[in-house]
Amino acid sequence: MKDGPDIARLAALIGDPARANMLSALMAGKALTASELAAEAGIAAPTASSHLARLEAGGLVRQRRQGRHKYVTLAGDEVARVLEGLMGLAAGTGHLRTRPGPRDAALRKARVCYNHLAGDLGTRLYDSLAARALIRAEGESVSLTPEGAAAMAAFGIDVAGLSRGRAPLCRACLDWSERRTHLAGSLGRALLTRIEELGWATRQGESRIVRFSPAGEAAFRRDLAPI
Template structure:
């Protein structure tokens, strides 16, 4: 058999139900302890530790120490994007569920996908940026236009610093609930960070849900319009 990490190895890591629950719990971009992840997965701490070792060795998680504690997080944005895409396939091909409750409605409207905005608002934002000529889409490639560069700089985002990093400035990410693309990459993360800094949105505690404030909703809607200034 060919040596090295391949599709089957990655699939086997994600495919275990306990490990899948652990990975999903980290899709908010945060870090959790082994005990917290054990609770998320519904397994004992020794079993969770074994799973975490496999996920870390496989490159899907990273571990950091703070004092006596060890914290686990997703390895990077690429892992988060892969998980979001798998969730989209699962939602499309999996068994039909009963009508979701209010919490699911909130997740569908606006949530964090690792470090960028997802859900209906994330998809609407991506579509508006493309429609306004701020982003250019060619097949799978997403690029920032000159007009977009000026707009986002005015919005308080340092595009120049972003362009010097290894992470792509713009990337599309398949949204599992809407099943269309939202904005990922460095720009997607910076836009969400800016929303929080402006007080437009806040993250629900222990959840991926993002709640927009009334001023935030108004500002967000202005941003989507061609006449936004």
């Protein structure tokens, strides 16, 4: 018997098409019911419950009961990061599911990656922060500079409060559609929340799409990603 992490078990959990579809749906960052996930996977509710029990036992999702419903979320940022990486690998090797053109274009422009901004605008934000020396990237390590902390505070983000949390403040996340980095971590989450608070963008229904208004995109490019 080989020692070390059992990646085959996790790969088998993710590799089932129904479970993969449910995990992809949870990448929008919202808690979904078993019935909603069954619809996403195109399977019956009892079958979905069986799949979810296996995903929970494998540490990939969490379930909690509220009233008559059980709500399901991804188990955490690490799971989301693995799924985003697999999406990038699938896209890069030509394993793509066909979707209508406009929706695909919207997903590529701006979408939620679990709890932060991804897509073209997400990578533009990361590149702009790095070019203006507001973040410092050294390999996979990303940190907020003092100038960046001042800029984030001016934008209405409590950097000190975020720094006291358990989640890393900044983290690099490989974008599956752009094949470049976007910003994750508690700062990435706070930036998306602030963008929504300002009314620049809204999440599109139950999908992962983040739709910017024309004025909101102009403000985003002016105030957050001018380069």
